[in-house]
Structures are given as structure tokens and as C-alpha cells.
Amino acid sequence: MGLVSRGAAAAGLGAASAVVRPGPPDAVPNPVPSPPPGGAARGSSRVPGMVLKAFFPTCCASADSGLLVGRWVPEQSSAVVLAVVHFPFIPIQVKELLAQVQQASRVGMAVLGTWCHRQQEPEESLGHFLEGLGTIFSHEPWLQLCRERGSKFWSCKAIHRQVSAAPDVPSEDQVMLIFYDQRKVLLSQLHPPTVVSDHQDGDTMASTGGLAVVFDTVARSEVLFCSDQYDEGPVRLSHWQSEGVEASVLVELAKRASGPVCLLLACLLSLISAASGCRLWKLWPLPFIRSKLSTCEQLRHRLDHLTLVFSTQKAQSPAQLMRKANMLVSVLLDVALGLMLLSWLHSSNRIGQLADALVPVADHVAEELQHLLQWLMGAPAGLKMNRALDQVLGRFFLYHIHLWISYIHLMSPFIERILWHVGLSACLGLTVALSILSDIIALLTFHIYCFYVYGARLYCLKIYGLSSLWRLFRGKKWNVLRQRVDSCSYNLDQLFIGTLLFTILVFLLPTTALYYLVFTLLRLLVVTVQGLIHLLVDLVNTLPLYSLGLRLCRPYRLAAGVKFRVLEHEVGRPLRLLMQINPLPYSRVVHTYRLPSCGCHPKHSWGSLCRKLFFGELIYPWRQGGDKQD
Amino acid sequence: MEDERTFSDICGGRLALQRRYYSPFCREFCLNCPRLSLRSLTAVTCTVWLAAYGLFTLWENSMILSAAISITLLGLLGYLHFVKIDQETLLIIDSLGIQMTSSYASGKESTTFIEMGKVKDVVINEAIYMQKVIYYLCILLKDPVEPHMISQVVPVFQVSTEHFPFSNEILYFSAYLLPLKFSRNVNIYCQSIGRYLTTNFSYFKSSPLR
Numbered sequence: 001m002g003l004v005s006r007g008a009a010a011a012g013l014g015a016a017s018a019v020v021r022p023g024p025p026d027a028v029p030n031p032v033p034s035p036p037p038g039g040a041a042r043g044s045s046r047v048p049g050m051v052l053k054a055f056f057p058t059c060c061a062s063a064d065s066g067l068l069v070g071r072w073v074p075e076q077s078s079a080v081v082l083a084v085v086h087f088p089f090i091p092i093q094v095k096e097l098l099a100q101v102q103q104a105s106r107v108g109m110a111v112l113g114t115w116c117h118r119q120q121e122p123e124e125s126l127g128h129f130l131e132g133l134g135t136i137f138s139h140e141p142w143l144q145l146c147r148e149r150g151s152k153f154w155s156c157k158a159i160h161r162q163v164s165a166a167p168d169v170p171s172e173d174q175v176m177l178i179f180y181d182q183r184k185v186l187l188s189q190l191h192p193p194t195v196v197s198d199h200q201d202g203d204t205m206a207s208t209g210g211l212a213v214v215f216d217t218v219a220r221s222e223v224l225f226c227s228d229q230y231d232e233g234p235v236r237l238s239h240w241q242s243e244g245v246e247a248s249v250l251v252e253l254a255k256r257a258s259g260p261v262c263l264l265l266a267c268l269l270s271l272i273s274a275a276s277g278c279r280l281w282k283l284w285p286l287p288f289i290r291s292k293l294s295t296c297e298q299l300r301h302r303l304d305h306l307t308l309v310f311s312t313q314k315a316q317s318p319a320q321l322m323r324k325a326n327m328l329v330s331v332l333l334d335v336a337l338g339l340m341l342l343s344w345l346h347s348s349n350r351i352g353q354l355a356d357a358l359v360p361v362a363d364h365v366a367e368e369l370q371h372l373l374q375w376l377m378g379a380p381a382g383l384k385m386n387r388a389l390d391q392v393l394g395r396f397f398l399y400h401i402h403l404w405i406s407y408i409h410l411m412s413p414f415i416e417r418i419l420w421h422v423g424l425s426a427c428l429g430l431t432v433a434l435s436i437l438s439d440i441i442a443l444l445t446f447h448i449y450c451f452y453v454y455g456a457r458l459y460c461l462k463i464y465g466l467s468s469l470w471r472l473f474r475g476k477k478w479n480v481l482r483q484r485v486d487s488c489s490y491n492l493d494q495l496f497i498g499t500l501l502f503t504i505l506v507f508l509l510p511t512t513a514l515y516y517l518v519f520t521l522l523r524l525l526v527v528t529v530q531g532l533i534h535l536l537v538d539l540v541n542t543l544p545l546y547s548l549g550l551r552l553c554r555p556y557r558l559a560a561g562v563k564f565r566v567l568e569h570e571v572g573r574p575l576r577l578l579m580q581i582n583p584l585p586y587s588r589v590v591h592t593y594r595l596p597s598c599g600c601h602p603k604h605s606w607g608s609l610c611r612k613l614f615f616g617e618l619i620y621p622w623r624q625g626g627d628k629q630d
Numbered sequence: 631m632e633d634e635r636t637f638s639d640i641c642g643g644r645l646a647l648q649r650r651y652y653s654p655f656c657r658e659f660c661l662n663c664p665r666l667s668l669r670s671l672t673a674v675t676c677t678v679w680l681a682a683y684g685l686f687t688l689w690e691n692s693m694i695l696s697a698a699i700s701i702t703l704l705g706l707l708g709y710l711h712f713v714k715i716d717q718e719t720l721l722i723i724d725s726l727g728i729q730m731t732s733s734y735a736s737g738k739e740s741t742t743f744i745e746m747g748k749v750k751d752v753v754i755n756e757a758i759y760m761q762k763v764i765y766y767l768c769i770l771l772k773d774p775v776e777p778h779m780i781s782q783v784v785p786v787f788q789v790s791t792e793h794f795p796f797s798n799e800i801l802y803f804s805a806y807l808l809p810l811k812f813s814r815n816v817n818i819y820c821q822s823i824g825r826y827l828t829t830n831f832s833y834f835k836s837s838p839l840r
Contacts, residue, residue, distance in 0.1 A: 050725040051655050076747075077725065176655070176726075210726075210745055563741040564721065564729055566652055575653040577723070582741055 050077040052158045052175045054143060055214055055579070057182035060084045060115070061147070063238040067133065068112045068143060069098065069224075071217050076210045079112050079143060080217045082182075082224055083239040091136050093234040104223040107216075113143025113158075134159070143175070153573045178564070180579045182240035184556040185218045186225075188581055189318050191560055191592060211562055265310040273303060295435040298537065301598050302429065305331060322593055325546040330595065334429035334540055341433055342426040351423055355416035362408045362444060366401050369447075373397050376515065385511045393515055397451055404447045431537045438533040445526045452523035453618065459516040460616030462505055469502035520613065527619075537598075544593035548586065555583035655724030662717050666710075666735060678702050711736040720786060728769065730786065742784075748772055750780055 055070075055078060063084045070081040085094055098109040114130040134142045141158040148155070156175040190212055225241050281287070290296045305327045315321035345351055377394035379385070422440075426433040442449075471477055472495070477488040490498070550557050559581045567576040584592075604612070604619075612619055633649045648660040682698030714735040721729040727745040734740075750770040756763050766785055773781035 053726065174655070176723075178726075210747055561743050563731075563743055564723065564726070566656065566658070566721070569652050575656050577656075582743065 052141065053078040053178055054145070054156060054158075054175055055080045055178050055180055056145070057081060057083075057240060058179050059182055059240045059243055060238055061179070063115070063117065063242070065116045065118075065130075066114075066238070067094065067137070068115050068145065069094075069109065069237070070112050071108055071221075072110055072112060072139070073210075073213055073217075076213070078210065078214070080214050081112060082109075082218065082221050083237045084115050085111075086236045086238060089235055094137075097235050101221065101224045105220040107220045109221075109224070110139050111137035112139055113145065116144070116146040118147065118149050145177075152568065153570050154576065156574045175574050177574055177576045178579050179567075179576065180214070181556075181581075182218060184581055185215055186222070186240070187554075188215065188556050188559040190215055191558065191584055191588070193319075215559075259312075262310050262312055266307070266312055269303065269307050269310060273307065276300075276303075293435075293439050294534070295432060295439050297598055298431055298435040299428070301541065302331065302334075302431070305595075322544075322547055323595065326544040326593060326595055329546040329549075330541065330543065331429070333545060334431050335427070337430035337540075338426045338428060338433055341430060342423065345423050345426065351420050352416060355419050358415055358419075359408060359412045363405065365444075366405050366408075366447075369401055370398060372518065373401075376518065380514065383510065383514065385514070386508055389508055389511050393511070397454075400447055400450065431540050434533050434537050438530050438537075441526065441530060441533075448519070448522050448526055452519045455512075455516040455519040456616050456618055459512050462509060462512050463616050466502070466505050466509070469498050469505065472498040473502055516616065542595045542597045544590060544595060547589050547593040551583060551586060551589050556581045558584040558589060560584040560588065657722050659720045659722075660717060661719075663715055665716070666714055671706075675702055707736070710734065711738055730784075744769060744771065744784065755783070755785075 053076070060081070060083070064086055066087060067085040067089070068079075068081045069083050069085055070079060072079050094111065098111070101107075102109045114133055116130055130144065141160045144157045144159065146155045154177060156177055158175050224237070225239050227235070227237060228239075228241055281290070309324050309328045309331070315324055345354075373394050376385075377390050422436055423433075425436060468478065471485065472490060475487060475490070476485050478484075479486040547558065561582045562579050563582045565578045565580065567578055569575065609619065632651075634646060636644055636646050644664055646662040648662070650658040650660070652658065678698055678701065682694050686692070686694045711734060715732050716735050717733045719729075719731040719733075721731070723729070725746055727743055728749070729741060729743045731739055731741045748771050750772045752767065752769055754765050755768050756765055758764075768783050768785045770780045771782040771784060773779040
């Protein structure tokens, strides 16, 4: 068979570089095929020394004979085959089609070579005909791929005609076949996305990585895939759509309906945001309350999300589209979970039970606090407190608790109604319900917050006083102008009073420090509970569920790279590789497509937190952006 | 064409290296790592269960035993799926790239493909492991922003680098990778080591290390 001899000839060319010397098995043969005698071809038709790579779609492997159409990338010496044009065709029409596609997609299209599938036709006549085609569509190099009947091995040749040393004898080159799944490569996105820069005359230059060019070429050539071999057009093509045009009725209906629905919802949302931005809300003390409540923050966040999702502008880039989809799925999940919570709450009178349990719990907490203060007023942990200060502080805090209990008892008849209405807000989403829970906890533990502030202020004053008097004790003072400690000579009476005050403060320190410690611990406990709730809310807000679902169900859409598998190989035949898509790992999916969070995260490091605790400075774990608090 | 050689690694386990030659510009190297030994598995399981039984006799709570069983099972599954590498493969395709596959004991395969355009150079790196110095091959990747800077150093065999046996094998790899257009740093190393080896090991005499 003529083709076998040609294949052998091709192997013969390569065989010169693949000598396996008998003897030492570790001899390393030169793996690079020696460049043809003509040296580098003029212009940029190929890079010498590089193997020619032919990217062939798997869907065309069973297509009938015809012409190969695609893109030639000279810098990487690779030919990306996009479709096969079947007989009969008129060359002028093929060239017109390619020019049209090139203009629409800005990708340089050309006829790359011939494809011969010898299942049915007689062998010789087609061979000559295909060789003649090389002269009509001149392309450098001219690929000839052939698949034989009864053999799964292919033969490929790349012929260079314009080599200056021997213009009449075309030289052949080593070809490597790489199969790729066209539909998957069309739909997938590479991460990180590489930008392929555009050249002036409309053709895109492959300045960055090689395989990104293949993905880019296939993605941009969607225009080519519109017509098929079964259509009535002048040119019959075979590509991935030949296996059956894919479409779904539901998806098409959703696309048609999305326009008016988006418009309607966008109007509604703009009304709501206009209402929330009106002047009424700027009257004091409403902005103050709004900044404190995390519910308002969460509602605003969700409103922003919804506005973005239902905006009438189309997404500019795939990343924006993914973000919109993630936000939509996150909102839907939130609402679904919220409705489940709502149904659970309103079934079997849970609200009533909660309301009945709330006041006794608050009472219990207040009682425990009173016991704690009694303990502190005695001899806590065997320490001896300063009696007078102890009694003063203890009575002060006990009075506060008494006030608090009275307020709770005053409100108890209304609690069930309030809880019922607040529970309705769960239909806005689970995150809103959790934010309300966090706010309720903050309101119920307001007295602990007050105690913490009192204790911290007292302690802070004491520490500052102590440090300044300690400097006086040593004969130094703080120079505010120069921001450093300078020596200073004091008068005798100054020294006397200063030392007295210093000793008083030192001996009162344990009492104050103990109160401060106890209330700080309580406050930190409440802050931890609130922090956990906020963490959960943040998780629901930022988790990119659509991307994770896509990674699970359609892993080829999110590609971290490619992987190659060597297919069955026979000596003397060209190497065949299968290129598959390597999906992105889940951790990177989450990292890349995370939604932006509310931004109310504690911004302190552990070191600064400890320092603030030691010096008695107040800690504000959720300072909203740009707020000034005392 | 296939070829197989066995070595022993630093910790004493047996490693098998297979070389497959597909074509002049495609080669594959497979390294089979030592399997999970029954002895260590039995030892760990017995320790955990004895400890759990001891706690059970102390506290008389049967949850401890069920917890120990589930911990052992989950730990074993996690170890097989995430930690224990069975085989590492290096596939080198001329003018396309280098692919490194690790297949774990549970069947999971993780593949990394590095394009030729991203590879800056191939070097032999030294590492000090306890009292010896071991050599391993690594690939330097170009920084996408600054073409002259190196963004990453990727060792060729991830897990087995600490077990990687002899420098002649590294030189075999490097001598193969060299003609694929990286010749700067490895040249310097290989010339010095190559001179030493050509005088001492006969089969390296015939291959010119450029």
C-alpha cells in the first residue's frame, strides 16, 4: 500500500535520529529530529527544530475525506484543525467562507491540508486527487492526514515546498497528532485567564503560552460551527456540531424570558434603594442605630447583590457572568433555607415557647451576674480586696443589674408579638435571620457591654495614672512635643503628692484589675458567640455555589490546564496523544470565585489585641467601615 | 521500548524505575514507590485500639470504642487518598511540555503539565537530608510578569525526591532534557559531575553531555 511506504519513509527520516545503539542500554540518542537541509524557512512558516503538532478534533476522526480547515500558529509550529470540508466543493466558495469567518472571529483561518478516510473509497484515485489540491490551496506546510481501513494507526505528513536548497523536492517533517474534544475545549475557560494580544491586521498573535492559543482559537471560531454538513449551504463542514446540535428548550425559554423579568426586577430594586436612600433615614439617631445593627448591613449587602444580578447590562467577561450566577444561587439558597427555618419556627408554636423561655433566661443570666458580683465583693479566689472600693464598685454594678431586670420585665408582655414579626423576616433569607439573632443577643447582653466599658475605662485611667506617676517616681516625664521620655526635676511637694498617689493607685490596682478581668472575659464570650454567627452568615454570603456545582457536574468548564495521554503507539507511526482538560481543584475554585464579603471582619492581629487588653483600651470587633465611635 | 531498574531509597524501601521510549520526541519515566507495609499499618491500628480500650476501661463509655474505630477507618482512607503516593510518572514531549502525574494508593491521580514556554531552565539542586547530601532535579519556571525572574522551582518527583537514589539517574534525566533546549545551568553542573562520572562509569562515556 502506497501509504504504508510513505509512512515508512517518514519513519525513515525520523529513524536517523532515533538510532538505538546496541550495547549499553543507557545510551542517550539525540531526541531532536535534525532540521531539514534547507535550514530555517524564510518568513515565519515554522521554527526549525520544533516538531509539528497537529491538533485534531476527535469528532472529525470518523468524518469522510475532505479538506482540513483551521489555524496555523507558526511560533509554536502547531496546526489547530477546526473542521473538515467535504467533497464536492468549489474552491472559491471555500475561500470566501474562510474569509468571512476570519473577519467575524479575527482568527487567521486557512486550509491546512487534506484528510483521507479510507473506509470505503478505492485507494489510488483519491490519493492523486488529494495531492492536486495542494496546488490550489497553497499553505506552508501542507498537512496530509490519512486513516486506513482496519488499522487504528494514522499516518501524517507535513510537506514543505518552499525550501530554498531543493525547490523541486518537497521535504517532509515529523508530525505529532494531538486529539482534543472540541466541544469541551470550546466551553472551557483556562485559569488563570491568559490575554492573547491582538495584532494590527486583525489576526491574533500568540505571544503567550502555547495551549492557551488552542483554547482561544476554538473559542473564537464559533462562527465556523454554525453551518453543518447537513445544511444546504455551499460548503459542507464537519465539526462537533455534526454529532447533533445541542440545545435545550428550557434554556432557550429562560433566555427569552430573562429580558423582561430583569427589567421589571431592576425597576423594583431601584425603587427600594431610592426609598432606603432618602433623606428621612439621615435624621439622627437613625444612622447611628443603622450602623450598629448588623441586620441593616446584611440587608444592604443583599440589595447590592440583587441589583447586580438583575441589572439589564450583559456581563462583559466570563468572570462577571460567574459572579452574577454565584450571587443568584447564593440568594436563592439563602431564601430557601430561610423559608425552611420559618416553617420550622411557626410550626407547633415554637415562637410562643421561645418567648416564654426568653424572660426566664434573661432573669437567670442576671441572677448569675449578681452571684458573681457578690463573690467579687467577698474574697474572690482567696484574694483580699480593698473593702471600700470593692463595695462601691459592687453596689454600682448591682444597681445596674436591677435596672436591667426591671426593663426586661416591663417588656415581657410584648416579646411574643415582637418575636413573631421578627420571625417573619426569615423569609428574606437565613442570613437576615441570623443577623437578627446576633442583634438580639447584643441587645440582651447590653448590660454586660456596659459593665465592660465601665471596668475598662476605670482600669485604663488607672494604668495611665500609674505609668505617669511611675515616671515621676523615677524623676522623668513624658515630653509630648518630642514624643519621648525626658528627665525632669520636680519640686519636693510635687514628688511627695505624686508618690502618695502612686502608692494608693498601686494598692487599689488588684481590685480594679479583677473587675476588669471578669467583665472582659464575659464580654469576650459574648463577642465570640456573635463572631460565630457572623462567620456563618459570611459563609453563606461568599461561598460560590454555582462554581462548585459546575466543577462537580461539568468539570471541563473550569480548567486549570491540560493533561496528555499517549495513545497506542507503533514504531514508525507518528505519535498520537490525547489532550484532556485538567479541572481546577476545589480549593482554587473557591479562592478564585469567592464573592466579596460584608467587610465587617476584625482587623486586629493577636498581638495588638493582647496589647489593647493589657492597657484597657476598648475593643470594637466589628467596626463598620468609616465609622467613628467613642 | 521498556526498561526497568530497581533501586533502594534513602529509607530502605524498594523503588522501581521504568523507562518507556515512545518515539524520538516522547519519553516516559515511571517511578514505583514502596507500598504501604502491613507491619506499620498493624502497629498503628493496634496502638490506637489499645489506647481506646484503656480509656474504655477507665470511663466505661462505649462511644470511645466506636470513635476509635471510625477514627482508624477515616484516617486510613484519608492517608490512602491524600498522602500515600503509589507511582509517579514523568512524561516528556518535545516542544510541548513536561507532564508529572502522581497516582495515589486510592486511585486518585493528580496531574501537572508544564508548557515548554514556561520552563526557564532545568537544574540539579542539592539538599541535605540527615547526614547526606542528595541531588534532585528541578524545573525553574518563568515569571509571567518579569521574563528574567524565576517564579517557581518545581522538583520533578514530588514525594520521591527525598528518596531519590543516585545521581546517575538524575544525570540520565538531565541528559535527556538537555537537548530540549535547556543547557545553561545544567551544563555547568553536568560538566563537572559528568567528567567525574565518565571516568568512573563506562556507560556514560558514549553520551555527550552538551
